[in-house]
Amino acid sequence: MYLPSLAQLALGSRLKSLSDHFYAAVDEVYRTCGAGVESRWFPVLRFLWENGETTVSDVAQAIGQTHSAVSQLADKLVDAGLVCRNKDILDGRRSLLALTDQGRSSLAALGPIWVAVRRGIVKSLGEQGLETLLDALAATEAALQERPVVDAMLAEHAVLASASLEVVPYAPALKEHFYRLNAQWLERHFRIEDIDREMLGDPERYVLTPGGAIFFARLDGEVIGTCALLHESPGVYELSKMGVDETFRGMGAGRRLLAAAIAEFHRRGGKELFLESNSRLKTALRMYEQAGFVMQPAVRPGSHYERADVYMVYQPVQQGAGG
Template sequence: MYLSSLRELAIGSRLKALSDYFYQAVDEVYRASGAGIESRWFPVLRFLRDVGPTTVTEVAAAIGQTHSAVSQLADRLVDAGMVVRQRDPGDGRRSVLTLTDAGERALGALGPVWLALRRGMAESLGPRMLDLLDAIDGCEQALAERPLVAAVMDQRAALSRESVEVVPWDRAYADHFRRLNQQWLERYFRVEDVDRTLFADPENIVIQPGGAIFFALYAGEVVGTCALLHEGDGVYELSKMGVDENFRGLGAGRRLLDASIDAWRQRGGKQLFLESNSRLGRALGMYERAGFVRQETIRPGSHYERADVYMVYEGKP
């Protein structure tokens, strides 16, 4: 499922989907059982029965919904004859919601249906039902103690003080080398056999022959990578430049490029080239600003089917 791959970023959407599923399922059970209520009415009706006449504000606070949402729901319940609005006998300036006789009768007949719902959920979800309820309890408590918006904004402020750091090859980051490059290859082209071979063993193919692989880190997260391949006789290829599309604008690509050029110089390289594609206009512009010059033809014996651009570094030696 796509949303599950987004983890925390899609928690609201996933919970919304689950909520809609449960509402729909319970409504179907209510209809099949001849119950006169809807699942979305349940918390208000049950609260009014258990507590007695109550204001919209108090109901909203008790069931964790907005005043506007409860007010609109109350209008529907009034129209359905389940609830009436009355003047508060203790304070004539405000009104309270009161359960009607019809509402009392509807709830009074639902015991067997609710028992079936409890047992049916236990059968369908098994031990996950209790895990889910405990998790919801824990989330509600944690959010009451530390509101989410405040926590996120504190993290955002801390991240604004971070900068991109470029580090050399580390086996712990090997999968990010594949992930970041596969991301742009699959988006714009396709992963070729030469790419798969490199992803399968970057240490022996790149590092051992005298090349280098760099990673761009932002607050400890790997957001970019590139490789410097040694072709032999002082000839090096800048390759596999990939930056996470969600972290553009941080300068990760240019920092990786500068680190690769520096590594080429330190190795006493005679030539530095790259192969790319004319569709990647932003990347080509960065290469040109760094000192790469586009050649008139593609490189003889090119490794890649996708390559239609050949550039050679003519910047500072």
């Protein structure tokens, strides 16, 4: 599935999807059993049932929703005849929420349904799975209460905004990152072929010794991307093994690495620069095209890669002479 691959970036979307799933499931049970309530009403109705007449602010604080959201939900419950608004005798400027007789009667009839919901969730998730989920939710709520996530995100953004992105050449201490960064995208989209395993496991032998080069992108000291310039034959080079850590996409590391490899190709007086890729990697292909690589009508003759169905050759735009 796509959303799980985005990890932290899709946390809100995945939680919303799960929330919508459970809301819809319980609503279907309510409808089938003839209950005149909706699952999204449950927290407010249950709180009023257990605590009696109270303010919108108290309800909002208790169930972790905004004052505005609870007030709007209260309006729906009033329209449904389940809740009423009473004037606060101690403060005439505010109202108190309370269950109506219809509301109390409706909730009293929900006992068997709530038991069925509890049992059904246990059977669906398993006792251990449910316990793990509830413990994780409790831990998450406590952590967010102690360390607000917006503050944490903005603090990290400030660090990244002031950090410098640099491209550095290969060093033995960086060898493990050459494998890590490439294995990440290969395992996600394809598989690690034998030729990949050899080159990634011993880049000095298969890239540097034959006359190639390896570059790394580093952000605030953290290695986030890499690429290789392979020496194919006299004057002929291959751009290969381009990989950027998925958690750092969109920060320009790929373009900086590509520019560094092209610059090295020119510095060496190269005559031909090509790459092989796959048509599924749309974002990467657009970046290559913008850098001057041109799609060829067929795959490269004698390609070493099973996954390669794209062959591109670097054809920089030639500047015309001035008049």
